[in-house]
Structure formats: C-alpha cells, structure tokens
Amino acid sequence: MLSFQKSYIPDFLSPYDRMLIEGPASTGLTQRLSERIDEKVIEVERKKFPDGEIYVRLEGEVEGEDCVLIQTTYPNEGLIELFFLLDALRENGAGSVTTVVPYFGYGRQDKKFEEGEPISARAIARRIQLDSDLFYTVDIHSKIVMDYFDIDSVNLSAMPWLADHAKVHEPDLLISPDEGGIERVKRASQEIDVEWDYLQKKRINGETIELKPKKIGVEGKVVMILDDIISTGGTMTEAAKQLLEQGAEEVHAGATHGLFAEDALERLDNVCGSVFCTDTIEGEKSEVTIAPLLEEELF
Numbered sequence: 001m002l003s004f005q006k007s008y009i010p011d012f013l014s015p016y017d018r019m020l021i022e023g024p025a026s027t028g029l030t031q032r033l034s035e036r037i038d039e040k041v042i043e044v045e046r047k048k049f050p051d052g053e054i055y056v057r058l059e060g061e062v063e064g065e066d067c068v069l070i071q072t073t074y075p076n077e078g079l080i081e082l083f084f085l086l087d088a089l090r091e092n093g094a095g096s097v098t099t100v101v102p103y104f105g106y107g108r109q110d111k112k113f114e115e116g117e118p119i120s121a122r123a124i125a126r127r128i129q130l131d132s133d134l135f136y137t138v139d140i141h142s143k144i145v146m147d148y149f150d151i152d153s154v155n156l157s158a159m160p161w162l163a164d165h166a167k168v169h170e171p172d173l174l175i176s177p178d179e180g181g182i183e184r185v186k187r188a189s190q191e192i193d194v195e196w197d198y199l200q201k202k203r204i205n206g207e208t209i210e211l212k213p214k215k216i217g218v219e220g221k222v223v224m225i226l227d228d229i230i231s232t233g234g235t236m237t238e239a240a241k242q243l244l245e246q247g248a249e250e251v252h253a254g255a256t257h258g259l260f261a262e263d264a265l266e267r268l269d270n271v272c273g274s275v276f277c278t279d280t281i282e283g284e285k286s287e288v289t290i291a292p293l294l295e296e297e298l299f
C-alpha cells in the first residue's frame with residue numbers, strides 16, 4: 001500500500017465540482033484520472049492548419065468553474081497547445097485554473113549556462129502563471145524551476161509509484177545514476193524498503209569514465225536504476241553496462257518521464273532487463289500511471 005500525503009490544496013479551491021480539461025498531449029492520463037474520480041471532463045478540439053499552425057477549442061462551458069487543465073509539454077507542440085488553452089480558459093470565464101504539467105519540458109535549461117542563452121524553463125513558467133492560479137508538475141528535473149513561479153506551485157513525486165512497479169523484479173538495490181537524483185531514489189527506497197545508492201563518476205583516462213556505486217557493491221544483485229528522465233538513453237545505457245560489468249545479475253531501468261529520443265529504446269533494450277516509465281509522457285513504455293498520484297494530491 002502506497003503512503004499518501006497531500007502536498008498542498010489552497011483554500012480557494014472547493015474539493016467539489018471541479019472540471020478536468022483534457023489537454024491534447026495528456027488525453028490518456030486525463031481519462032485514467034477521470035475513471036477514478038467523479039468530475040466532468042471537457043474535451044478539446046485540436047487541429048492543424050495546412051501551414052502547420054495549431055487550433056484548439058474547449059468543447060464545453062467553463063464559465064465560473066474551477067478547472068484543472070492537464071497538459072504535458074512534450075513534444076514542442078504541447079507547449080503551444082498549453083498556452084492557447086490557458087488563454088481559452090480565461091477568455092471563456094473559468095473561475096479558477098489549476099494547471100497540471102505532468103512533464104515540464106525544458107526543465108533542464110533552468111539557468112543561463114552560457115552568455116546569450118535564455119532561461120527557457122523560466123520563460124515557460126512566466127507564461128503559465130499569467131493565466132493559472134495554481135501549478136502542479138511531477139519530478140521536475142531541477143527544483144530551481146519551482147522558484148520561477150510566483151503562484152503556488154507543487155512538485156509531486158512519482159517515485160513511490162515507480163518503486164511499487166519495480167517490486168515485480170525483486171530488486172536488491174535502487175540506484176540513482178548521479179548525485180543529483182539522491183532525493184528521488186531515497187523516496188523510492190522508503191516505499192519498498194530496498195537499499196539505495198548513487199553512481200559516482202571517476203575519470204580513468206581521456207576517454208573512460210568509471211561509474212560505480214558510492215557505497216554498495218552490485219555483484220550478484222538485481223539492480224534498479226531510477227531517474228527522472230530518459231532522453232537519449234545515454235545515461236541509463238552507460239550506467240547499466242558498467243553495473244553489469246561490475247557483476248550485477250540484472251539491471252532494470254525506470255524513469256518518470258520517457259522521451260526516448262532517436263534510438264534510445266533499442267539501446268536500452270539491449271542492456272536492460274526491463275525499461276519502464278510513467279504516463280507523464282504517453283508511450284510504449286508508460287507502464288505506470290500517475291493518475292492515482294493526481295487523485296490523491298488534487299482531489
């Protein structure tokens with residue numbers, strides 16, 4: 001049984017009579033959520049003009065209603081759809097707007113790394129909050145992004161659900177591929193009572209970087225690597241390869257957000273016993289739904 005603790009619900013939202021707005025990038029998730037709760041779903045008409053521009057329209061009345069818009073911002077078109085839907089909600093008189101962005105794209109550009117760059121995550125946060133009263137996301141890559149919101153904003157964790165799903169492989173060890181993911185892997189480990197560690201990088205020579213768990217040996221163990229994002233799959237593939245070389249019996253890979261750019265899936269399937277993600281981004285490996293997480297936290 002997973003343990004729940006609501007992160008935050010502001011006073012202005014009544015626990016009753018909210019409407020779900022089914023963002024085009026999160027239709028599956030919105031449906032799964034609506035099957036669990038008794039709230040009206042407003043569908044969205046979405047089409048593309050011959051020149052590629054996007055059209056969206058709310059297919060129901062929202063005037064005076066407390067609306068919960070669910071829309072992931074990947075791929076890029078998801079962002080445009082989100083911005084237009086936020087405008088549509090305000091334009092059509094929504095009483096309040098709670099924006100749920102299950103995967104917050106561009107979260108890795110959370111600061112200016114080089115002169116001349118934008119802070120992309122902040123640019124998106126600024127647009128979202130123009131027309132939102134409350135914001136939720138899931139396993140944001142960098143917590144700095146949450147500070148870019150002046151409205152109340154909540155970063156939820158899907159790690160307990162990933163960990164629960166991972167139990168089927170009976171892992172002996174949960175591993176974060178880097179130090180930055182310690183908090184995530186700790187959270188997962190609390191849920192299923194399995195040891196955790198993270199990979200430390202050591203430069204061996206010009207071409208070789210060794211990845212080794214900081215404290216715990218992997219020999220003969222079933223290892224589960226947990227991360228926030230799989231994009232090119234490079235991080236997971238390299239980690240899995242090295243753990244197998246160090247004697248791990250099996251290595252599995254779980255992440256909240258599965259982007260799977262280019263041939264990421266193929267590369268991962270070659271080394272990992274299994275690969276799974278949540279439905280923050282809908283895809284072949286979305287084996288874990290975050291619908292119960294949204295239900296518990298928002299309703």
Ligand code: R5P
Binds near residue numbers: 177231
């Ligand atoms: C890095 O800090 C992130 O937590 C992920 O490990 C990274 O974004 C994964 O990217 P890729 O799959 O391209 O290695």
